Amino acid sequence: MKTKEFKSKISNHQPKTIKAESDKWILRLYVAGQTPKSLTAFRNLKSICEEQLKGNYQIEVIDLVKNPHLSHDDQILAVPTIVRKLPKPERKIIGDLSDTERVLAGLNLVPES
């Protein structure tokens, strides 16, 4: 039931040098409607991923307004929330991702210590 409207724009990037150990990253972005905050979050997420993962990632955007029942599975309270489904373990970051350093730390994508 994941909504795909954002997804189509970002998939099929070529994998490049990846710092993270797993093959493919699956990130799930929970938003509540297309609010400025969620658009900002999406924009920020995309740019960070482009920079760090170079195509080896997949972003699923879930709009809770359309699919409210999905909030339960990932225990979503705050929006926007990003859940790193893969690689394990799962991690969560909340907010509009404007603090890049924190996003990198939160996703365990430490750019370079």
Add this chain to the structure above:
Amino acid sequence: MKKNKIQPQHKVLPKTPTGIQGLDEVTEGGLPKGRPTLVCGNAGSGKTLFAMEFLVRGATQYNEPGVFMAFEETEKELITNIASLGFDLKKLVAQKKIILDHVHIERSEIEETGEYDLEGLFIRLNHSIESIGAKRVVLDTIESLFSGLPNPLILRAELRRLFRWLKEKGVTAIITGERGDGTLTRQGMEEYVSDCIIVLDHRVTEQASTRRLRVVKYRGSTHGTNEYPFLIDENGFSILPITSIGLAHTVSSERISSGILRLDTMLSGKGYFRGSSVLVSGTAGTGKTSIAAHLAVSACQRGEHVLYFALEESPDQIMRNMRSIGIEMESWVKKGLLKFYSKRATFFGLESYLTTMLKEINNFKPLVVILDPISSFIIGTNEFETKSMIMRLIDFLKFKHITLFMTSLTTGGTDLEHTEINMSSMVDSWLLLRDLEFGSERNRGIYILKSRGMAHSNQIREFILTDHGVELVDVYVGPESVLAGSARIAQEAKEKSEQLLHQQEIERKRLELDRKHKALESQIALLQVEFEAEKAEALKVIGLDEERNKRSAQDKREMAKSRKADINVKPTIIKKAK
């Protein structure tokens, strides 16, 4: 401070009945309908159970489905925990009457990267509410968001929005909060939820705990402001707002027998008033329990329910002891008319004990309640609390026209007419049992110190425990003192022999008199006989004399005749005689 806009005043604030026993009385109808209520208290004060019962009662009794959003316990834990109150949550969940939603937040898993809001929570809650048409919502304990999510500023703003949103949705909500230092809740939730605030408390005094509930605030409604003790047991919450009972109860002039004939006689012939409170006080072993047992059995014989609170002895022990004086209680227990409730006073706090007693009374519906003994409620220095508790019990029972019989142990050395908790003014009838000591022997005496509304006896009676129950006998009231026991028996025997002696004396005197009388009579008879004899003799002498005189006269005449004297002889004779 208060951000909630004051709503246009309704004539009557609509309320949602909680279904929790007693709470609807305290709040005069329930919680404010369509508004959030804050329930706060320390850990273990029963907030979650309170909130859960609100939902369950709503779902089962008022057909109002509910959503329980748990921030601390999982669904499974909730179902297990609530099962102890006798609620089958699983079934209610399956019937879509209740939704349990566990919100899990793990601070360590969450990184804050910028601005966020709680729209996810709103959506989630909204989804649950819509899916079953919920009218009731519980957020337990939403404050844990503060430890789970960063940036309290955002959280505060969001919570404020949440409560406003709940109001707009028109659901009656309970928000629980942990008690903070000096504030009602740790995060100052009372600033946001200000329509109704209920504080639950769990205090321990003298090693005994008491749960209490207080309605701190109820905007737009009157409510009871006291602290009400409450219980949590297998039937859920029960709050008994007994402090609100006034003195306006009606009284009965019906009389009930004490079970002891002569005691009834002392109580102006008819026994106690129904619905009155009777106190019997006395030192150890004076027979207080026996009097209580008599009352119990006599009430059972009339087919009345009797609830016997035994605070110091087990039911078996009481029944055995009473059997030894010929009072048979067991069969009444079997028939279900007599019920023992046997728990030490220290088993829980005073208030809890009272609440438990009231609950038992409400369930069993007795006409006679026995409390044996009240003095064991006093532990340490809680005299005042005990007094207030007994007072409320008395008020409650009077209100229900239940006769209360209390025993009170007077410890040695203290003034007999002083009960341990100075409650003489609270009771209607006060029987005093006391030891009467003479001649190296202890006996029991009973008298009625007071009995409101009847002309009771002012006499002391000796109180004897026989193998067929209690008997009252007159004591010996002599010139020197009151005697009882063998001294009385000895005195009575002495009196009896004295009386016998006295009687014999009288008899003897009477006999003597009789004898004297008879002697006198015989003497009289003798004298009479003598007299008769003398009289006869005298008469004979007189007769002879006359005869002689006559004869001599005749002789003279004849002599004269023979001498041929003339007729005028006679005057010559007379002259001669002169």
